[in-house]
Structure formats: structure tokens, C-alpha cells
Amino acid sequence: MRDVQAEIAQLVTSKPIVLFMKGTASLPMCGFSARTVEVIKACGVPFEAVNVLADPDIREGVKIFGRWPTVPQLYVGGKLVGGCDIATALYERGELAPMLKQAASAVA
Amino acid sequence: MKAFIEDALRTAFPDAQLHVIDTTGGGDHFQVEIISPCFAGLSMIDQHRRVYDALGDKLGYEIHALGLSTRAPAA
Numbered sequence: 176m177r178d179v180q181a182e183i184a185q186l187v188t189s190k191p192i193v194l195f196m197k198g199t200a201s202l203p204m205c206g207f208s209a210r211t212v213e214v215i216k217a218c219g220v221p222f223e224a225v226n227v228l229a230d231p232d233i234r235e236g237v238k239i240f241g242r243w244p245t246v247p248q249l250y251v252g253g254k255l256v257g258g259c260d261i262a263t264a265l266y267e268r269g270e271l272a273p274m275l276k277q278a279a280s281a282v283a
Numbered sequence: 284m285k286a287f288i289e290d291a292l293r294t295a296f297p298d299a300q301l302h303v304i305d306t307t308g309g310g311d312h313f314q315v316e317i318i319s320p321c322f323a324g325l326s327m328i329d330q331h332r333r334v335y336d337a338l339g340d341k342l343g344y345e346i347h348a349l350g351l352s353t354r355a356p357a358a
Contacts, residue, residue: 207348244335244342245349257328260351264327 179236187240187250191278192222195237196247200224207259211247214266220275252278284310284345288338295337296321306350314350323355330354 187193192215198204200212200222215222227234227246234246241248241255249256251274256262265271285305292301292315299319306312315334322330330353335342342349 207350238343242332244340255328257331261327261331 177232179232180240183233183236183240186223186225188253190223191252191281192220192275193225193250194222194247195225195227195233195250197226197228199226204228205246207245208247211249211259211262214262214271215249215275217266218272218275220272220279222275251275252281284341285313287341288313288315288346291337291339292317292334295333300356306348311346312348313346314352316352318354318356320355322353325355327353 194200194208194211194215196203196205196208196211198208200216203209203212212224225233227237237246237248238244241250243255243258245258247259247262249258249262256265256274262271265274285303288303289301292299292303296317296319299317299321302316304314306314317334321333325333331351334351334353338346338349
């Protein structure tokens with residue numbers, strides 16, 4: 176029996192910045208995912224994108240894991256930061272890049 | 284669906300200024316702005332969770348997309 180919650184817990188702690196999204200970073204399949212990828216890329220830090228459309232168990236599982244009903248979901252340092260609106264708001268306030276850079280350098 | 288969202292959010296945030304826009308006219312993509320004292324002191328993620336909790340399991344099924352803008356009124 177697959178333990179999806181454990182898999183997600185492993186995923187979000189395996190890399191400093193993990194984005195669960197619809198589609199891939201180079202080919203997003205949803206406007207909200209696309210916009211989230213855009214603001215993360217604009218911060219110039221590498222991130223891990225997980226395409227939930229490729230795995231229905233993960234797609235449902237992240238909603239439970241994050242207590243958050245929608246995708247995309249951005250995890251930084253293993254913690255859910257939010258979805259597209261929050262990532263965009265943080266970016267516009269200039270808070271996203273420092274947060275991502277700090278997380279990326281914490282493991283380097 | 285727009286009426287459902289407005290009712291659910293008015294019930295959950297009785298003193299809020301609320302704007303719900305059906306962004307495509309299709310009844311499943313919405314942009315919601317809520318300004319409510321309930322959000323004072325909450326992080327953005329907790330503010331959005333309050334909204335999601337109020338909408339329950341309609342979200343992700345009948346409601347495909349929900350853009351959210353939440354804040355407490357300026358003090």
C-alpha cells in the first residue's frame with residue numbers, strides 16, 4: 176500500500192524549494208501554475224517542480240498534506256508558503272526572492 | 284455558484300467588505316476580494332485557509348479556480 180502522505184513529506188524536505196503544479200515548469204497547464212512558476216523564476220533560484228497531473232494520488236494527497244484545497248502549492252524549507260496569490264503578493268512586495276534565496280543557501 | 288460563494292463568505296465573515304467576480308462568466312472561475320477584521324493578525328496563508336474552510340468541498344470541484352485577495356481593514 177502506497178503511503179502518499181509520507182512520499183509528499185519526503186518530497187517537500189528533499190529540496191529547499193518545491194512547487195506542486197499542473198504541468199511542468201517549461202509547459203504549465205494552468206494559468207495559476209504558470210504565474211507561480213514565473214515569479215519563482217524571476218527570483219533566480221533553482222526549484223523542484225512536481226507535476227500533479229502526472230500522479231492523481233499526489234494531486235489529491237497534497238490537498239490533505241498542506242490543508243490547502245488547490246494547486247499550485249509552494250513549499251519553502253519544507254513548509255507551505257501558499258498558492259499563486261500568496262506567491263505573487265510576496266513577489267510584488269519584494270519578499271519572495273529573499274525567502275527563496277535564504278532557503279536555497281541554507282542547504283548549500 | 285456566485286450566490287453560493289457570496290452567501291458562504293457573508294456567513295463566515297459577517298462584517299466583511301466582499302467582492303466576488305465571475306471572471307469568465309462560466310460560473311466556475313472567480314476572483315474574490317475580502318476585507319475583514321477577522322483577518323487581523325493572521326498570516327496570508329491562514330487568511331486564505333479561513334476562506335477555503337468557509338467554502339468547504341465545493342472548492343476544486345464545482346469551483347475550478349479562485350483568485351483570492353484578503354486583508355484586514357486599515358487600522
